[in-house]
Structures are given as C-alpha cells and as structure tokens.
Amino acid sequence: xxxxxxxxxxxxxxxxxxxxxxxxxxxxxxxxxxxxxxxxxxxxxxxxxxxxxxxxxxxxxxxxxxxxxxxxxxxxxxxxxxxxxxxxxxxxxxxxxxxxxxxxxxxxxxxxxxxxxxxxxxxxxxxxxxxxxxxxxxxxxxxxxxxxxxxxxxxxxxxxxxxxxxxxxxxxxxxxxxxxxxxxxxxxxxxxxxxxxxxxxxxxxxxxxxxxxxxxxxxxxxxxxxxxxxxxxxxxxxxxxxxxxxxxxxxxxxxxxxxxxxxxxxxxxxxxxxxxxxxxxxxxxxxxxxxxxxxxxxxxxxxxxxxxxxxxxxxxxxxxxxxxxxxxxxxxxxxxxxxxxxxxxxxxxxxxxxxxxxxxxxxxxxxxxxxxxxxxxxxxxxxxxxxxxxxxxxxxxxxxxxxxxxxxxxxxxxxxxxxxxxxxxxxxxxxxxxxxxxxxxxxxxxxxxxxxxxxxxxxxxxxxxxxxxxxxxxxxxxxxxxxxxxxxxxxxxxxxxxxxxxxxx
Amino acid sequence: xxxxxxxxxxxxxxxxxxxxxxxxxxxxxxxxxxxxxxxxxxxxxxxxxxxxxxxxxxxxxxxxxxxxxxxxxxxxxxxxxxxxxxxxxxxxxxxxxxxxxxxxxxxxxxxxxxxxxxxxxxxxxxxxxxxxxxxxxxxxxxxxxxxxxxxxxxxxxxxxxxxxxxxxxxxxxxxxxxxxxxxxxxxxxxxxxxxxxxxxxxxxxxxxxxxxxxxxxxxxxxxxxxxxxxxxxxxxxxxxxxxxxxxxxxxxxxxxxxxxxxxxxxxxxxxxxxxxxxxxxxxxxxxxxxxxxxxxxxxxxxxxxxxxxxxxxx
Numbered sequence: 001x002x003x004x005x006x007x008x009x010x011x012x013x014x015x016x017x018x019x020x021x022x023x024x025x026x027x028x029x030x031x032x033x034x035x036x037x038x039x040x041x042x043x044x045x046x047x048x049x050x051x052x053x054x055x056x057x058x059x060x061x062x063x064x065x066x067x068x069x070x071x072x073x074x075x076x077x078x079x080x081x082x083x084x085x086x087x088x089x090x091x092x093x094x095x096x097x098x099x100x101x102x103x104x105x106x107x108x109x110x111x112x113x114x115x116x117x118x119x120x121x122x123x124x125x126x127x128x129x130x131x132x133x134x135x136x137x138x139x140x141x142x143x144x145x146x147x148x149x150x151x152x153x154x155x156x157x158x159x160x161x162x163x164x165x166x167x168x169x170x171x172x173x174x175x176x177x178x179x180x181x182x183x184x185x186x187x188x189x190x191x192x193x194x195x196x197x198x199x200x201x202x203x204x205x206x207x208x209x210x211x212x213x214x215x216x217x218x219x220x221x222x223x224x225x226x227x228x229x230x231x232x233x234x235x236x237x238x239x240x241x242x243x244x245x246x247x248x249x250x251x252x253x254x255x256x257x258x259x260x261x262x263x264x265x266x267x268x269x270x271x272x273x274x275x276x277x278x279x280x281x282x283x284x285x286x287x288x289x290x291x292x293x294x295x296x297x298x299x300x301x302x303x304x305x306x307x308x309x310x311x312x313x314x315x316x317x318x319x320x321x322x323x324x325x326x327x328x329x330x331x332x333x334x335x336x337x338x339x340x341x342x343x344x345x346x347x348x349x350x351x352x353x354x355x356x357x358x359x360x361x362x363x364x365x366x367x368x369x370x371x372x373x374x375x376x377x378x379x380x381x382x383x384x385x386x387x388x389x390x391x392x393x394x395x396x397x398x399x400x401x402x403x404x405x406x407x408x409x410x411x412x413x414x415x416x417x418x419x420x421x422x423x424x425x426x427x428x429x430x431x432x433x434x435x436x437x438x439x440x441x442x443x444x445x446x447x448x449x450x451x452x453x454x455x456x457x458x459x460x461x462x463x464x465x466x467x468x469x470x471x472x473x474x475x476x477x478x479x480x481x482x483x484x485x486x487x488x489x490x491x492x493x494x495x496x497x498x499x500x501x502x503x504x505x
Numbered sequence: 506x507x508x509x510x511x512x513x514x515x516x517x518x519x520x521x522x523x524x525x526x527x528x529x530x531x532x533x534x535x536x537x538x539x540x541x542x543x544x545x546x547x548x549x550x551x552x553x554x555x556x557x558x559x560x561x562x563x564x565x566x567x568x569x570x571x572x573x574x575x576x577x578x579x580x581x582x583x584x585x586x587x588x589x590x591x592x593x594x595x596x597x598x599x600x601x602x603x604x605x606x607x608x609x610x611x612x613x614x615x616x617x618x619x620x621x622x623x624x625x626x627x628x629x630x631x632x633x634x635x636x637x638x639x640x641x642x643x644x645x646x647x648x649x650x651x652x653x654x655x656x657x658x659x660x661x662x663x664x665x666x667x668x669x670x671x672x673x674x675x676x677x678x679x680x681x682x683x684x685x686x687x688x689x690x691x692x693x694x695x696x697x698x699x700x701x702x703x704x705x706x707x708x709x710x711x712x713x714x715x716x717x718x719x720x721x722x723x724x725x726x727x728x729x730x731x732x733x734x735x736x737x738x739x740x741x742x743x744x745x746x747x748x749x750x751x752x753x754x755x756x757x758x759x760x761x762x763x764x765x766x767x768x769x770x771x772x773x774x775x776x777x778x779x780x781x782x783x784x785x786x787x788x789x790x791x792x793x794x795x796x797x798x799x800x801x802x803x804x805x806x807x808x809x810x811x812x813x814x815x816x817x818x819x
Contacts, residue, residue, distance in 0.1 A: 139691075140691060140695035141695060184568060188656055189817050198602070322691065323711075456650065457697065
C-alpha cells in the first residue's frame with residue numbers, strides 16, 4: 001500500500017463520530033489553555049494523560065493532537081488582542097498583531113492568524129506524512145556548530161523586532177542575555193549567578209519572564225496611564241473579516257512562514273520561537289509596506305503565526321521517526337505512546353502504520369476543526385476588547401498569576417513574575433521594547449551551549465565553526481544581513497538607502 | 506459575622522483537598538520526564554488497585570529534583586499522606602548543587618524501578634567493540650566525545666566510572682552534556698560525537714533499527730533479550746543502575762512509615778503495576794526496608810567519590 005492509501009484509510013478511521021468528538025474536545029481544551037497566559041499545552045496533556053488511560057490508543061492520541069495544535073493557535077489570540085502572549089512562540093505575533101487590534105483591525109488580525117495556522121498546519125502535516133523519513137535525515141546534519149550558526153542568524157535578524165531605537169533594543173536584548181546566564185551551566189553542572197537561591201538554579205523560566213513582561217507589565221502600564229476613561233473602548237473599524245487586500249497581503253507570508261517554520265520545528269534542537277523570529281524578519285524585509293511595520297502590518301502576523309503552527313507539525317517528525325521529543329508536549333505524547341506499548345522510533349512507521357496514519361489523519365482533522373471553531377469566535381473575541389479595562393486587566397492579572405502558580409507552585413516564582421512585571425512596566429514607561437529581552441533569554445543559552453558543545457567536540461579548534469557547509473552558509477547570510485545595510489548607507493545610494501533605513505528602523 | 510463565615514468557607518475550601526486525596530505525590534521534575542511518568546503511573550495503579558481512593562500528582566521542577574526535595578522536606582514534615590519520587594540523579598544533584606536538603610532528610614520508602622545504562626556508537630563508527638572504544642580513549646581521552654544527559658547525572662557518572670576502570674584520568678574525559686538522553690540521541694545519530702551513554706530504553710529502538718551499535722550495558726549480568734556484553738565482560742569493573750525511588754515525608758512515626766510501605770508494596774506487587782512496567786520497559790528493582798537504606802548509603806558514597814574524581818564536586 002502506498003502512503004496515500006494509508007492516509008485515506010487513516011482519515012476514514014479518524015472520521016468516526018466518537019473520534020471526532022475527542023478531536024473536538026482536544027481542540028477546545030487546547031485553545032482554552034493556549035489563551036490563558038502561563039498554562040501551556042504540556043501541563044494540560046500531562047493532566048489529561050490519566051484520563052485517557054481508559055480510552056483506546058487512537059482516541060487519546062487524537063485528543064493530544066487537538067490539544068497540541070489548539071494550544072499553538074490559542075496563544076495568538078491573547079497576543080493580538082491584549083498584547084499578552086500565552087506561549088513563547090506567540091511573542092512575535094504580539095508585535096504587529098496588537099498594533100492592528102489597537103487600530104481597530106483585531107478581526108482581520110485574528111482571521112489571518114487562524115487561516116494562516118490552518119494552511120501552515122495543513123501543508124506541514126502533509127509534509128510530515130510523506131517526507132518525514134527524509135526530513136529527519138536532513139535535520140540530523142545539524143550538529144552543534146550548525147545550530148550555533150542558526151542562532152547567530154537569528155540574533156542578527158531579531159534586530160528587526162527592536163522597534164524605533166536600536167540602542168534601546170540592544171539594551172533590552174542584553175538584559176535578556178544576562179538573565180539567560182542565571183542557573184546551572186548545562187555543560188559543567190556548576191551554578192552561575194544564583195546567589196545561593198536554590199530557586200534560581202534552573203534559571204529564569206521563559207514563560208514566567210514573558211508573562212511578567214507582557215501581561216503584568218501591560219496591566220501595570222495601562223493602570224499607570226490614568227487613562228482609565230471608562231468609556232474609551234477600542235472601536236472596531238471596518239469589517240471584522242479580512243478584506244481582499246488583506247488576503248492578497250497574507251497568502252505569501254503564510255507560505256513563507258510554513259517554509260521557515262516546518263524545517264526548524266523538525267530539527268531536534270530548533271524550537272518554535274526561532275521560526276517565528278526568522279519569519280517576522282523575512283516579512284519585514286520583503287514587504288511592500290515597510291512603513292506599516294511597527295504600526296500593525298498584517299504580514300507580521302500572518303508569517304509568524306504560520307511559522308509556529310508549521311513548526312508544531314515539524315516537532316512530530318523527530319518524535320515519530322526517532323522517538324525523540326523536542327518539546328515538553330511532545331515528551332508527554334511520547335509517554336502517551338508508551339502507555340499503549342508503542343515505542344516511537346525508526347520502526348514505528350513499519351510496525352504500526354495504522355496508528356501512525358490515524359494520528360496524522362487526526363492532525364488534519366484537528367486542524368480543520370480549529371479553523372471551524374475559531375473563525376466564528378473572532379466576533380466574540382473582538383468583543384473582549386469592549387470589556388471595561390479595569391475588569392479586563394484584573395482578569396489578565398488573575399490568570400497570569402494562576403498560570404504561574406499552576407505550573408510551578410512556589411512563592412519565589414510568583415515573586416519573579418511580579419518583579420518582571422515591574423521591570424516590564426518601567427521599560428514601557430521609558431519606551432524600551434520588551435520583546436528583545438524575552439528573545440535574549442531564549443536564544444542566549446541555546447547559542448552559548450551549542451557554541452561550547454561545538455568547541456568541546458573539536459577540542460578548542462574555532463575553525464570547525466566554518467568548516468561545515470551548512471554552518472558556513474548560515475554565517476555568511478548573517479554577515480550579509482549585518483554588513484549590507486552598512487555598506488549601502490556608506491555608499492549613499494538614494495532610494496536604496498531610504499528603503500533600507502525604513503527597513504532597519 | 507460575615508468575616509467569620511467567609512473565613513470558615515475559606516478554611517473549608519483549603520481543607521477539601523486534604524480530605525479528598527489519600528496521597529499527594531510530588532514529582533520533582535517537569536511533566537514528561539521519568540520521575541513524572543513514575544508518579545503518574547503510581548497514581549493510576551494506586552487508584553485502580555483500590556489501594557487509595559484519590560491520588561494527586563504535583564510537579565515541582567528544578568535542579569535535578571533538589572528544589573522539589575527541599576520544598577517537600579519543609580512543607581510536608583510529619584504528613585503521612587505525602588510522597589515524593591526521587592532517584593539516582595537526585596543523589597548526584599544534591600552533591601553538585603550543594604543542596605542543604607538531601608535524601609537523608611526525608612524518609613526513603615522503597616526503590617521501585619531501574620534502568621541500566623547503554624554505551625552506543627553511531628552505525629558508521631569505526632569502533633566495533635567496547636575494547637576498540639577504550640583503546641581510543643586511552644590513546645587520547647579528549648578525542649573521544651561522549652554525548653549523554655545533564656552534567657553530573659547518571660550518564661556522566663557512567664563515563665567517569667568507565668574512564669576510571671580503564672585507568673584513564675576521569676578529569677580528562679570529553680563529556681558533552683545534553684538536556685536529556687533524547688537530545689543526545691540526535692547528536693549520536695548525526696555522527697557529531699564518538700559515543701553515547703544513556704538509559705538503554707532511550708536507544709532501544711535505534712539499536713533494533715541498526716542505526717546505532719550497542720557496545721555494552723552497565724548491568725551486573727547480561728540482560729535477557731539484549732545482545733551486548735556487560736561492562737564487566739569487557740574488562741571494566743563498572744555496574745550502574747539509574748534507579749527510581751519513592752520517599753515519604755520526614756518526621757512521620759514508625760507506624761505511619763509501616764503503613765505507607767505496606768501500601769507501596771501492595772502496589773508494586775500488583776498485576777497492574779507489572780503490566781505498566783512491561784509496557785514502559787522498566788525493570789522491577791523492588792527493594793525496601795534496611796536493605797534499601799544500606800544500598801542508598803552505598804550509592805551515595807560511591808557517587809560522591811566519582812563526582813569528586815570527575816571534578817564536579819570539590
């Protein structure tokens with residue numbers, strides 16, 4: 001039987017009413033936890049694992065798939081509407097998405113995120129179905145030096161998230177890098193900058209920082225503006241649906257986001273966030289409307305949202321073909337497989353084709369359900385913005401706190417959340433962008449570890465970093481991204497200069 | 506009066522979980538890992554076998570379990586309903602992190618499961634046997650890179666012990682730490698490192714598929730169904746097991762300890778538990794009472810010595 005026959009069979013199996021119900025429950029739960037700041041899909045799947053002991057393998061895996069995709073999507077809703085990302089993969093979405101919402105275009109922003117997620121999920125799931133064994137072989141080419149080169153490229157491109165001032169952006173980024181040094185050094189096991197607090201040994205949690213900076217910081221900022229005019233509500237301008245122009249500007253970013261997100265998700269140490277960083281900067285460089293970036297450009301929502309959903313599907317490539325979970329959620333899905341006596345790995349496609357294909361089929365169904373569930377909800381979500389601000393932000397604060405306590409019941413963690421909230425508030429007051437600090441915390445430790453692993457394997461020989469073709473290409477791209485704008489500026493090319501200046505902020 | 510009612514209501518809400526849960530199991534790690542899986546499997550079996558009506562699992566992640574351990578020892582003192590999962594990794598983490606709370610500050614109940622370590626090389630590696638790998642290690646310790654889990658963990662200790670047994674200075678080993686056996690797996694498959702060390706279960710499916718070569722296992726005797734010599738057969742006097750245990754709170758009475766031990770023993774001997782072990786590929790390494798206490802003391806002393814010789818603990 002060919003892969004295609006298997007897929008059709010899987011679709012037929014997954015389309016049973018009971019399984020559809022499981023898919024629906026999964027998608028609903030996933031969206032809900034994705035929306036709540038701090039509560040991630042990993043925790044939800046872990047909580048639901050015992051519930052699924054009674055279900056058959058297909059049923060519970062389908063539910064997991066729904067939660068996974070739903071969580072990836074749900075995070076974007078709060079990013080866009082409230083500037084409070086629920087997951088680290090939706091931080092970039094907040095940059096343009098929230099601007100759009102503030103301009104009264106929350107509807108189209110949510111729609112482009114939903115449809116982009118659907119298209120990315122669809123394409124990526126099909127790629128997973130037909131190309132997984134080949135993709136994983138390519139992903140394995142990535143060793144420490146290639147990852148380090150990828151991180152360098154991400155560092156260079158991330159400057160497009162800096163906002164209006166490069167100096168302020170860099171300050172924020174370096175604060176994040178400094179926070180990234182806290183905790184046990186993974187390669188030597190020694191504690192750094194923990195000042196004797198055992199709670200700091202594991203470093204600063206990205207979710208705590210992101211929720212503190214965005215959700216708590218935003219709430220304080222709104223409260224501090226004494227602009228709590230009870231009547232001032234963001235008006236929804238124009239249609240809540242996407243216009244023809246929105247479609248025309250969205251479809252290419254959706255495809256590009258998918259193309260960037262999927263392979264990075266498939267890499268064993270990629271991570272969904274990196275795909276969103278790269279996608280955002282790609283859109284910013286390619287757009288015909290550079291002036292809109294920073295003020296609500298739809299491309300800046302469409303691309304990263306497609307990228308984070310594509311990388312969610314990409315994550316399943318190493319999980320199914322190597323038995324290698326690359327995210328916490330995937331690790332729990334692995335536990336789910338094992339609960340049914342299945343060992344994901346190179347032989348899974350051969351020994352258990354029915355189950356693998358029903359999982360892939362259920363991913364397609366979950367994906368479709370997500371868009372069906374969420375498009376009608378957009379009208380409702382947008383109404384969220386009409387809730388009087390004191391109530392709305394009180395609610396956000398409550399969920400942010402509950403989410404943090406729920407994942408890690410420690411008063412120290414809660415203190416950190418509030419501390420970061422305060423820093424986020426001060427940064428907003430003085431016009432420092434808050435995204436780079438989170439980006440620094442994500443990228444810094446990854447880049448450091450990969451560099452040191454590469455040097456450790458080569459026994460201290462730095463030339464190894466450029467000896468691999470993949471790493472050399474990535475580093476060259478990064479160097480070009482850094483140097484070309486400078487050269488163009490120095491040469492004083494009129495129009496090019498202006499375009500680049502707009503590009504760079 | 507209103508305040509009183511509110512207060513009573515609040516107290517009632519607080520009291521409900523304590524009454525509803527027979528056991529609260531602390532998994533001192535993130536969801537998904539071995540300790541979390543152990544806790545959730547216990548939850549399932551304890552409830553299904555009717556040993557306990559309601560069991561809750563709480564994750565307190567961080568620093569090789571030492572955060573959860575410290576919180577447990579402090580918050581649950583004298584609480585006969587609280588349990589914590591621990592393991593060999595915790596012994597090392599307590600030492601490397603200078604944790605003020607160690608396994609001696611809680612009440613160890615029993616060792617439940619264990620996994621042996623596997624030493625593998627990529628399929629394309631020139632090393633066919635453990636002897637080849639050791640020869641390379643002796644020739645130039647730095648040139649042999651070992652991928653495994655976190656620094657100071659079981660995998661790292663295994664490499665230290667192997668080097669020591671082979672007469673190589675353990676401080677010279679080139680150990681590349683990954684966040685877990687899974688991430689190390691990608692590095693081994695991608696030919697990025699010379700060899701890999703992790704629990705046998707992590708590598709099993711790759712070994713079966715022929716993408717990795719299993720050189721040796723760290724069991725005292727050959728494992729049934731696994732086609733590889735032990736390290737002892739390969740001439741290295743190393744025998745190491747990554748075990749997982751359950752402990753109760755400090756300050757409980759002897760009767761309470763006996764009751765908990767009886768419950769856990771009932772669970773470990775049940776058909777449901779054995780089924781779970783089989784499906785997860787964990788071996789039953791049940792050990793309780795004075796034997797377990799002695800084993801724990803022995804492992805702690807040995808680990809401290811190894812970590813000192815690797816240079817992780819001063």
